[in-house]
Amino acid sequence: MAPVNAGRGIDGHNAAMGEKIIAIHDLRRSAALVPAGASALAAGQDRLDRLGRRLGDLRISVTDRCNFRCTYCMPKEVYDTRHAFLPHASLLSFEEIARLARLFADAGVGKVRLTGGEPLLRKNLEHLVELLADLRTPAGEPLDLALTTNGSLLARKAAALRAAGLRRVTVSLDAIDDGVFRAMNDVGFAVEDVLQGIDAALAAGLGPVKVNMVVKKGANDHQVVPLAQALQRRFGTAVVLRFIEFMDVGMTNGWRLDDVLPSQDVLARLRTLGELEPLQASAEGETAERWRFTGSGQEIGLISSVTRAFCDSCTRGRLSTDGQLFLCLFGTQGHDLRALLRGGADDAAIAAAIDHVWARRGDRYSALRTAETAAARERAAQAGARRVEMHYIGG
Numbered sequence: 001m002a003p004v005n006a007g008r009g010i011d012g013h014n015a016a017m018g019e020k021i022i023a024i025h026d027l028r029r030s031a032a033l034v035p036a037g038a039s040a041l042a043a044g045q046d047r048l049d050r051l052g053r054r055l056g057d058l059r060i061s062v063t064d065r066c067n068f069r070c071t072y073c074m075p076k077e078v079y080d081t082r083h084a085f086l087p088h089a090s091l092l093s094f095e096e097i098a099r100l101a102r103l104f105a106d107a108g109v110g111k112v113r114l115t116g117g118e119p120l121l122r123k124n125l126e127h128l129v130e131l132l133a134d135l136r137t138p139a140g141e142p143l144d145l146a147l148t149t150n151g152s153l154l155a156r157k158a159a160a161l162r163a164a165g166l167r168r169v170t171v172s173l174d175a176i177d178d179g180v181f182r183a184m185n186d187v188g189f190a191v192e193d194v195l196q197g198i199d200a201a202l203a204a205g206l207g208p209v210k211v212n213m214v215v216k217k218g219a220n221d222h223q224v225v226p227l228a229q230a231l232q233r234r235f236g237t238a239v240v241l242r243f244i245e246f247m248d249v250g251m252t253n254g255w256r257l258d259d260v261l262p263s264q265d266v267l268a269r270l271r272t273l274g275e276l277e278p279l280q281a282s283a284e285g286e287t288a289e290r291w292r293f294t295g296s297g298q299e300i301g302l303i304s305s306v307t308r309a310f311c312d313s314c315t316r317g318r319l320s321t322d323g324q325l326f327l328c329l330f331g332t333q334g335h336d337l338r339a340l341l342r343g344g345a346d347d348a349a350i351a352a353a354i355d356h357v358w359a360r361r362g363d364r365y366s367a368l369r370t371a372e373t374a375a376a377r378e379r380a381a382q383a384g385a386r387r388v389e390m391h392y393i394g395g
């Protein structure tokens, strides 16, 4: 699959992001890659990749901008005033996103998550939610429509998002101690403001709310137990707290394996609070291993993407802010759906391209990640195969 120039700099490189973009409209002229006259599978028919994994979820990054500078995601030193975020014209419009989402729904996607960057920074996001809420799966079901947010604007927006058709919300919160949280978001944002966002989400009917804590050893791992206690006190069983192992997403967060607190250690710490029982996965391809405190009923999730990769059941495609389809959170190459949209391709051609790209998917980065691959990753980075950043591809 030879990368082609998709109008984003020489050799198909986007200077700002450092990733390579493959323009599907060019690839589609290659008989070897997309047979002439290729057409999409029927709506409702499973799309399986090379490892037999179904296309089931779509994460959509609606902006690459964020008002936080979390040290493990968008460190201030890199994302300062000199950093070039995407210009507005290169972002997919809401209508473009909704059109793609409709084609993905025909291809089997039942769950759509809006993310970023900070999705609530995108103006009138409620309008996009409305457009997506109108979509149906081939079986006639509405999409399971969710949003991941840092919570900073949630108190203001929760009711309007719910009214527009949003079903669920996940809020990131890395500590209950205000000083630790302010240091992690690195813009001095207060814990209480996020908690009020969660209050508003629950009041609007967006519950149960999931709260994500990224655990980074030495930075906030001492917050595992206090955060669980505080959320139980304030929200009871209306909030599900999930602990995410710090991942080597992108190339700018200075990831080291030593900074990862394995989920099993998180579990051991939580056991000091009371007895925990395992729960069944609630959905296919679920990332979190679920547990519940037998006493309080509080649910806990462990997302072990480093120590127990879940690539084998990964059903997620990812649409970047500027319309590149990525097949893995750790991807280095996108597939340019925006070029098709803006080049006048009809629905059938775009649907065939989505099917074609998914059918060739073989990514399982986390499953292959080992200590030895660090050197290989470094060599690949030097050769230009940089993993894309999470705020661009969507977390």
Ligand code: SAM
Binding pocket: 066, 072, 073, 115, 116, 117, 118, 119, 148, 149, 150, 151, 170, 171, 172, 212, 213, 214, 244, 245, 246, 247, 248, 249, 253, 390, 391, 394, 395
């Ligand atoms: N701004 C939104 C938010 O804060 O939730 C959505 C985007 S953010 C990239 C999505 C999720 O990815 C957040 O829960 C964030 O904590 C998590 N995340 C970012 N970088 C990560 C990393 N290196 N390892 C694990 N999780 C990470």
